[in-house]
Amino acid sequence: MKEKNLSRRHFLGLVGAAGGATAVYQTAMAMGLMQETGPVAMLALQSAGPAGKKVAVLGAGIAGLTVAYELERAGYEVTIIEASHRVGGRNLTLRHGDRVDEMGYDQVCNFDDDPEMYFNAGPARIPGHHHRVLHYCKELQIPLQIKANFSRPAYKHDPERFGGKPVLMSRYVADARGFLSELLYKAVDKNVFDEPLSAEDRERVLQFATGYGDLNSKGKYTGTRRGGYKSGGFAKPAEHHPIMDFGELLDSKFWAGGLTNSENPDWGEPLMEAVGGMDNIIKGFVKNIKRPILTNAQVQSIQNRADGIDIIYNHKGQRHKFSADWCFNSIPTHFMQGIPNNLSKEYKAGLASLRPGNFFKIGFQMKERFWEREGIYGGITSTNQKINQIWYPSHGIHGKKGVVLGAYAFWDQSKFFERMTPDERLRFAADCGEKIHPGYADYIEAGVSIPWGRMNHMMGCGTSWSPEARDRYYKMLQQPDGRHYMIGDQISYHTSWQEGAFASAEVALLDLDQRVRAASSTSRKG
Amino acid sequence: MNAARITFVAVSVLALTTLARAEGELPIPADEFVYCTVCHGVQLMGNPTIEAPRLSGMESWYVENQLRAFRKGWRGKHEMDLIGMEMQPMAAALSDEQVKEVSAFVSTTRSDAPPSTIDGDADKGRTHYSTCAACHGVRGEGNIALGSPALTGLNDWYLVTQLRNFRDGTRGSHAGDTYGMQMRASTRLLPDDEAIQDVVTYISTLQEQ
Numbered sequence: 001m002k003e004k005n006l007s008r009r010h011f012l013g014l015v016g017a018a019g020g021a022t023a024v025y026q027t028a029m030a031m032g033l034m035q036e037t038g039p040v041a042m043l044a045l046q047s048a049g050p051a052g053k054k055v056a057v058l059g060a061g062i063a064g065l066t067v068a069y070e071l072e073r074a075g076y077e078v079t080i081i082e083a084s085h086r087v088g089g090r091n092l093t094l095r096h097g098d099r100v101d102e103m104g105y106d107q108v109c110n111f112d113d114d115p116e117m118y119f120n121a122g123p124a125r126i127p128g129h130h131h132r133v134l135h136y137c138k139e140l141q142i143p144l145q146i147k148a149n150f151s152r153p154a155y156k157h158d159p160e161r162f163g164g165k166p167v168l169m170s171r172y173v174a175d176a177r178g179f180l181s182e183l184l185y186k187a188v189d190k191n192v193f194d195e196p197l198s199a200e201d202r203e204r205v206l207q208f209a210t211g212y213g214d215l216n217s218k219g220k221y222t223g224t225r226r227g228g229y230k231s232g233g234f235a236k237p238a239e240h241h242p243i244m245d246f247g248e249l250l251d252s253k254f255w256a257g258g259l260t261n262s263e264n265p266d267w268g269e270p271l272m273e274a275v276g277g278m279d280n281i282i283k284g285f286v287k288n289i290k291r292p293i294l295t296n297a298q299v300q301s302i303q304n305r306a307d308g309i310d311i312i313y314n315h316k317g318q319r320h321k322f323s324a325d326w327c328f329n330s331i332p333t334h335f336m337q338g339i340p341n342n343l344s345k346e347y348k349a350g351l352a353s354l355r356p357g358n359f360f361k362i363g364f365q366m367k368e369r370f371w372e373r374e375g376i377y378g379g380i381t382s383t384n385q386k387i388n389q390i391w392y393p394s395h396g397i398h399g400k401k402g403v404v405l406g407a408y409a410f411w412d413q414s415k416f417f418e419r420m421t422p423d424e425r426l427r428f429a430a431d432c433g434e435k436i437h438p439g440y441a442d443y444i445e446a447g448v449s450i451p452w453g454r455m456n457h458m459m460g461c462g463t464s465w466s467p468e469a470r471d472r473y474y475k476m477l478q479q480p481d482g483r484h485y486m487i488g489d490q491i492s493y494h495t496s497w498q499e500g501a502f503a504s505a506e507v508a509l510l511d512l513d514q515r516v517r518a519a520s521s522t523s524r525k526g
Numbered sequence: 527m528n529a530a531r532i533t534f535v536a537v538s539v540l541a542l543t544t545l546a547r548a549e550g551e552l553p554i555p556a557d558e559f560v561y562c563t564v565c566h567g568v569q570l571m572g573n574p575t576i577e578a579p580r581l582s583g584m585e586s587w588y589v590e591n592q593l594r595a596f597r598k599g600w601r602g603k604h605e606m607d608l609i610g611m612e613m614q615p616m617a618a619a620l621s622d623e624q625v626k627e628v629s630a631f632v633s634t635t636r637s638d639a640p641p642s643t644i645d646g647d648a649d650k651g652r653t654h655y656s657t658c659a660a661c662h663g664v665r666g667e668g669n670i671a672l673g674s675p676a677l678t679g680l681n682d683w684y685l686v687t688q689l690r691n692f693r694d695g696t697r698g699s700h701a702g703d704t705y706g707m708q709m710r711a712s713t714r715l716l717p718d719d720e721a722i723q724d725v726v727t728y729i730s731t732l733q734e735q
Contacts, residue, residue: 083564103561104615298560300552300568314554334575338567340637352575419611454612456561459576 043506045074045513049520052325053077056311058302059330060293061089062501063487065285066136067328070509072290079322080293081313083457087286087293089330090122090461091498093277094363094448101456102449105422110446111365111403116396118277119363119403121450122461123498124391125149126272129265132502133281137274140284147273147394150262151379152228154392157436158384161252162244166381166436169259171227171241174214176254178221179246181213189219253384261382266497273394281498298457299331302341304482328508330488330501332356332460347481350473356460357496358453360414362387362406362429365446369402370437385432386416406433406447411462418451425449462489462496478507485511553634561616562628571637572681577609579684582637585668588675589629591705593617597625600703606696609687642730644682644723651728657715658725661708666732673705678733685726689713693722 053076057064060082068078085101086092094100096113111117125147126133137144152173155166188197188205197205209215214224227241261267274280286293294315301312309327313320331339336351343351371392378394391405406429409417417425426447433440452461465474477486485508487501494500555563563570565578572580581589594617595601602614620628659666661674668676677685691697698710716722 083560103564104619106619296557296560298563314560317554317557319552319554335564335567335573337575338563338565338571338573338578340568340571354575356576415608421615454615457564459565 043070043509043513045070045509046516046520047075049516051516051519052308054308054324054326055079056081056309056322056324056327057330058299058311058327059083059089059488060087060295061330061488062091062281062498063330063489063505064089064328065282065289066502066505067487067509068289068291068293069285070505076326078289078291079324080289080291081297081299081311081322082293082295083298083331085296087295088122088279088282089501090452090458090496091279091282092120092122092450093279094119094121094450095277100448100450102422102451102454103456103459104454107422107448109448111363111448112401112446114401115276116399117365117401117403119361119405119448120273120278121361121363121448122452123278124273124405125267126274126498127266127268128270128272130497130499132506133498134272136284136502137281140281140288142280142284143275144272145275145395147271148378148392149267149269149271149380151376151381151392153375153377154379154390155381155436156252156254156259156383157381158252159435160384161248164435166383167244168228168241169382171244172249172254172259174224174227175221175244175246175249176259178213178215178224178243179249181209181215182219182221185209185213185215185219259382261380266494275395299339302327302329302339302343302484304342304484309483324483326483326485326512328485328487328505330486330490332458332488333463333486333490334460343481343484347476350469350477351486353466353469353473354490355464356453357462357464358411358414358418358451359461359496360407360409360417360449360451360453362408362417362425362447362449364404364406364426364429364433364444366402366404366443367400367445368443369396369399370439370443371404372398374437381436383432383436385435386413387429387432388413390433390436401445406430406444407449411464414451414453417449418453422449425451465495478504480508480511552636553631555631556627558624559628559631562632565612567637569635569637570632572640572684574643574681574683577684577687580637580640580679580681581632582635583679584632585670585675586629586633587670588668589632590625591673593620593625593629595703595706598700598702600700600706601697604696604699606694607691610691610697639679639733640681642682642727644686644726644730646720646723646725646727648724648728648731650721651724651726654716654721654725655728657712658729661712666729677729680729682726682730685729686722689716689722689726690719 055071055076055078057068057078057080060080064080068080071078085099094109095118096109096111098109100107100109152170154169156169156172157166185206188202191197206219210219213221214226215221223240223243225240230239230241232238262269297313297315299311299313303310308323308325311322311324311327333351333354334356376392377397378392381390386409387407389405389408393402393404396402407417420428426449430441430444452458477491487504487508489495489497489500489504491504492500494503552569565573565576566581567573567578570581572578592601596614596617602610661669661672662677663669666677668674688697692710693713695710698706700706716725
């Protein structure tokens with residue numbers, strides 16, 4: 001009989017039959033067929049084996065819901081225990097009448113009762129390389145649309161420069177590049193380098209500088225149409241913006257924020273968002289998870305046993321004990337020191353080494369889409385004021401109203417807003433917006449602020465890993481401790497991103513799959 | 527051997543029932559007060575990661591006093607008291623009745639004594655403590671008549687923070703806060719950080735006895 005060479009696909013099929021999803025995944029990785037950033041393999045998990053099928057999932061955010069969804073499909077019985085009144089974790093879209101459960105300031109979102117009036121208070125952007133998010137959006141049939149992020153017709157604003165007036169982002173980009181290119185041109189032209197460039201290389205770099213900065217034939221930056229039209233250009237001759245003062249451009253620290261944000265791959269164009277609100281991803285999971293999800297159920301204790309794990313939780317004024325075979329825990333790590341547990345000393349030390357990150361957002365409902373009259377259709381204005389950014393919605397174009405992001409503060413900056421009352425925050429952000437769009441405050445009809453560091457059952461967003469903690473504890477926390485798996489974006493290199501949460505769930509599920517297969521083969525032998 | 531086994535079984539059964547009863551007795555917070563346990567931990571056992579102190583079993587009269595102090599802005603309004611500022615709006619949102627209810631809940635909570643984390647000189651601390659004992663009691667048991675809370679069962683790191691806050695005027699510098707002002711004056715007897723560490727180390731030995 002003639003032997004045939006195995007095709008790669010056939011080979012992987014054989015591996016799958018012998019070792020399951022984990023083996024295919026790992027073999028494919030080893031063969032270089034998949035990259036960590038490549039398309040996500042379907043998790044074909046082995047059905048629950050003799051090691052048990054009762055699963056407790058703590059927390060109904062992205063990671064918890066992913067685990068529940070995948071394990072149910074493999075025949076496990078999953079109980080989701082969620083402390084908050086709602087499902088979704090930080091994937092939160094606010095609409096008319098929604099409760100904003102800030103500790104000390106319980107509020108209700110006062111946007112109009114209109115499906116277009118929504119605000120993504122948590123994740124709001126999906127880049128194309130977040131393959132796991134996109135995989136589940138596809139599988140759960142969540143429609144996506146393009147979300148503008150970097151926007152040339154939006155502004156860069158510095159209250160201390162250019163008379164405190166906002167400057168078109170297109171002018172910033174064009175002039176910054178023009179000036180830098182001119183400097184490069186001069187340096188190369190005069191051959192000021194320690195090791196002179198060859199004539200050929202010089203010529204190439206000069207060409208590059210000319211093209212990159214739109215320099216004239218003498219290598220000088222004299223302005224460019226790239227900065228945008230000041231007037232005309234269609235029926236009348238075009239008038240372009242004059243060059244800005246380079247000194248003032250430098251003083252404005254043009255390179256910090258705004259200009260280079262879209263160079264970050266996570267913010268690189270084009271980005272996407274779920275049509276109608278990011279929480280459609282959550283709704284997609286909930287629709288496809290069979291077992292009811294317990295909300296307002298707060299975990300009181302987590303105890304590994306030799307052959308299982310006990311979870312005690314409070315629900316409706318009663319204390320309940322749930323004995324599971326496995327536990328997937330997405331409770332924020334910074335709460336774990338306040339929950340009795342018998343995890344190993346080293347594991348506890350790892351959890352205690354992490355600190356909560358923080359984000360702050362404001363959503364304003366505007367009675368008119370005034371930004372569209374300025375030629376802005378989605379995207380971000382960047383300002384040196386404490387609000388950092390204003391986002392214009394990519395949905396509802398030419399509608400009557402729209403919801404704008406009125407502030408986006410990161411990490412330690414968030415504390416500034418947290419220490420205010422909700423009303424003070426909105427007023428502060430309105431004043432900042434006024435400096436960019438005169439009349440801004442008058443357009444505001446409704447507003448809501450979300451300080452993640454003060455949100456009930458959350459008290460943070462993202463996780464701060466010191467390099468030492470990453471070095472010492474990350475691999476360990478990715479591994480289970482007994483029957484307990486720690487999951488969530490917190491156990492990833494992409495904390496505060498949905499993709500990080502999906503990735504952590506995937507790692508935990510593949511580990512479980514391996515254990516289940518090992519246990520099954522042992523029991524078969526026995 | 528049989529007798530030994532029977533005893534062992536009996537002890538185990540007893541241990542199990544005790545555990546079960548203890549579990550059953552743990553108070554469950556009313557829905558409106560669950561958020562206290564989000565920061566301060568299950569049974570208000572404390573959470574050092576977010577610097578939320580242990581409150582388990584704290585005297586309800588003292589909890590009431592402090593919640594009122596937060597409400598009035600005597601605590602949690604000083605620009606240096608960043609953690610107190612996180613607490614302040616929680617207390618401000620409580621009605622008079624809720625202050626009473628939640629204080630009663632706090633006093634019923636139970637958790638293990640907190641581990642010691644401060645390594646000072648307990649002997650030196652004992653000397654410093656002799657003055658503290660006048661109000662807080664020789665065993666750190668507190669004295670309601672003087673408005674002095676018990677000091678046992680508190681996180682040592684929290685005692686250090688608060689002693690520093692009193693010393694620096696971050697706490698106890700508001701005119702209306704009579705007890706706080708008294709405490710602030712008393713911290714002058716602790717000359718430096720080392721003295722604070724020592725006295726707190728000594729206080730920790732009180733809860734061990």
